Amino acid sequence: MTRQELIGSFVDRNTLLSNQSTGRGAAWRLPPAEKKNGSKGKAAASLEPLLLQIRMELSRRLQVWRQLAETCGVSSIEQSLQQLWMLLLLCVLCRLSFRMGLVPPVKHAVSALTGMLGLFLFFQLHMLWVLWLSGLCYAVLLLGRRSGSRGLFLSAVILVYLLFGELHLIDAVTWHKIRGSQMVVAMKAISLAFDLDRGAVCSLPSPAQFLGYVLFVGTAVFGPWISFSTYRRAVDGVQLSWSWLLSSALSLLKSHACLLVCTCIAPYLFPLFVPIYGSALTHRWLRAYENAVSFHFSNYYVGHLSEGTSMLAGAGFTEEKEHVCWDTSVVKPLQVEMPRSMVLVVTSWNVPMSRWLKSYVFKNALKAGTFPAILVTYTASALLHGLSFHLGAVLLSLGFITYVEHGNAV
Numbered sequence: 018m019t020r021q022e023l024i025g026s027f028v029d030r031n032t033l034l035s036n037q038s039t040g041r042g043a044a045w046r047l048p049p050a051e052k053k054n055g056s057k058g059k060a061a062a063s064l065e066p067l068l069l070q071i072r073m074e075l076s077r078r079l080q081v082w083r084q085l086a087e088t089c090g091v092s093s094i095e096q097s098l099q100q101l102w103m104l105l106l107l108c109v110l111c112r113l114s115f116r117m118g119l120v121p122p123v124k125h126a127v128s129a130l131t132g133m134l135g136l137f138l139f140f141q142l143h144m145l146w147v148l149w150l151s152g153l154c155y156a157v158l159l160l161g162r163r164s165g166s167r168g169l170f171l172s173a174v175i176l177v178y179l180l181f182g183e184l185h186l187i188d189a190v191t192w193h194k195i196r197g198s199q200m201v202v203a204m205k206a207i208s209l210a211f212d213l214d215r216g217a218v219c220s221l222p223s224p225a226q227f228l229g230y231v232l233f234v235g236t237a238v239f240g241p242w243i244s245f246s247t248y249r250r251a252v253d254g255v256q257l258s259w260s261w262l263l264s265s266a267l268s269l270l271k272s273h274a275c276l277l278v279c280t281c282i283a284p285y286l287f288p289l290f291v292p293i294y295g296s297a298l299t300h301r302w303l304r305a306y307e308n309a310v311s312f313h314f315s316n317y318y319v320g321h322l323s324e325g326t327s328m329l330a331g332a333g334f335t336e337e338k339e340h341v342c343w344d345t346s347v348v349k350p351l352q353v354e355m356p357r358s359m360v361l362v363v364t365s366w367n368v369p370m371s372r373w374l375k376s377y378v379f380k381n382a383l384k385a386g387t388f389p390a391i392l393v394t395y396t397a398s399a400l401l402h403g404l405s406f407h408l409g410a411v412l413l414s415l416g417f418i419t420y421v422e423h424g425n426a427v
Contacts, residue, residue, distance in 0.1 A: 089281035107131045108330040111234045115254035125229030132232030147198050151231050154206035168211035175203045204242040205231045211377050235330025239323040241347045241369035251332040264343035265329040272321035275314045283311035320348030359418045391416045
């Protein structure tokens with residue numbers, strides 16, 4: 018059922034307004050001041066139509082909400098689970114293989130193979146573009162293994178590849194479909210290159226180790242970016258526990274709650290859930306707000322989903338003495354919707370990517386000054402997300418705002 022049909026079945030606003038204007042709604046209006054001295058029975062009788070109107074209003078709302086839950090809510094959850102259950106199973110298999118005491122090369126091979134299968138489930142043969150980018154990145158690292166500027170050189174190669182691919186290699190629809198996975202591979206390879214330059218990683222990983230990292234099934238499809246050290250800790254295979262399973266399930270539950278808001282609540286926010294009708298002038302702004310809420314919660318859906326898949330596959334934990342805490346965080350919706358500053362919005366929208374940009378872009382560009390470093394950081398983010406004028410304008414605007422807010426303190 019369309020949005021217009023649902024709202025039309027909820028209330029005929031024009032009829033309600035005409036009833037009020039012609040006096041037919043006077044039966045449930047409060048008595049005038051000069052009649053307040055009448056009997057309490059008459060006052061109560063005059064309120065009965067008003068209470069009846071309220072009960073009818075609530076009844077109509079409940080009926081439409083129930084219809085929306087049956088037609089939109091159930092189908093959205095079913096479709097999501099049908100697409101995800103095999104990926105979740107692959108994550109669990111990868112996690113179990115890390116605990117089986119296999120030799121490291123076999124673990125890396127399992128990580129790479131399950132990641133490839135996960136990519137194939139979602140992208141079919143288009144996954145070959147992701148594999149091509151992975152091979153290109155390792156070839157560049159291998160050729161420049163004696164160089165001290167592998168991070169900058171690989172960043173330039175990846176940038177050229179992404180721009181050329183979006184403009185010339187394949188059609189826009191297919192490219193946008195695989196762009197997220199390619200962005201994750203690019204971020205992992207660039208971070209590894211800079212870590213090699215800085216000495217955080219001692220030597221170039223083997224091909225199996227590299228492919229296991231960039232194609233790690235917990236992050237290959239939906240992200241998030243994880244560092245090479247995080248992947249190595251996942252391969253070591255911490256003990257299975259209820260906290261691991263419950264944390265993963267909680268993130269998956271939150272992701273599907275955000276999916277329901279995105280698909281079944283946000284598009285019908287006014288007036289089915291919030292009784293604001295607006296005029297012809299304000300209707301456009303109400304619809305714009307609905308679209309913004311839907312977009313926000315679609316990001317939260319992917320973010321919480323990536324939390325669940327990464328933890329389910331064994332990544333995303335911290336160790337405090339002998340206690341393992343599964344506390345990976347990709348999105349923070351409350352800090353985005355009710356922020357204290359725009360910087361908090363940027364860092365909470367995608368926590369791992371914000372950390373990546375700060376560690377591998379901002380700090381490297383800081384030699385040129387704070388303001389140029391901020392511009393370079395947001396430009397890099399815009400290019401990684403694709404050639405979109407609107408997105409680029411938004412990100413660069415955020416760059417100016419964050420510099421004004423915290424430029425002197427960075």
